[in-house]
Amino acid sequence: MFRSFLIAMKELNKDSFYKSMRWQRKREAILRRDGYMCQYCKRYGRTVSATEVHHIKFLEDFPELALDNNNLVSLCSACHRKQHPEKGRKARGRYSAVSDRGGGDRKRV
Numbered sequence: 621m622f623r624s625f626l627i628a629m630k631e632l633n634k635d636s637f638y639k640s641m642r643w644q645r646k647r648e649a650i651l652r653r654d655g656y657m658c659q660y661c662k663r664y665g666r667t668v669s670a671t672e673v674h675h676i677k678f679l680e681d682f683p684e685l686a687l688d689n690n691n692l693v694s695l696c697s698a699c700h701r702k703q704h705p706e707k708g709r710k711a712r713g714r715y716s717a718v719s720d721r722g723g724g725d726r727k728r729v
């Protein structure tokens with residue numbers, strides 16, 4: 621059952637995964653587990669409500685971890701964007717190193 625779900629996910633696309641009932645429910649469960657707080661902001665003592673659930677190991681690289689609790693973390697949209705430097709910015713290079721460092725705190729005051 622789970623296998624066929626994964627295959628379907630690969631064959632269709634990420635959009636259909638994110639729209640799936642399974643993901644919607646999982647996402648909700650993760651947010652609840654994390655107390656609806658951004659887990660990355662929390663590391664720095666900030667309280668920011670989470671609006672998104674991120675795949676620590678990217679969905680496209682590790683589809684088998686798509687619904688693995690240990691691979692999912694609740695984030696605010698700002699932190700989430702930092703995990704996906706390729707998304708918001710078309711310019712490659714500069715930003716791509718960030719995601720590999722596991723969210724190092726780059727404070728710019």
Ligand SMILES: [Zn+2]
Nearest residue numbers: 658661696699
């Ligand atoms: Zn955050």
Ligand SMILES: [Zn+2]
Nearest residue numbers: 673674675703
């Ligand atoms: Zn993500």
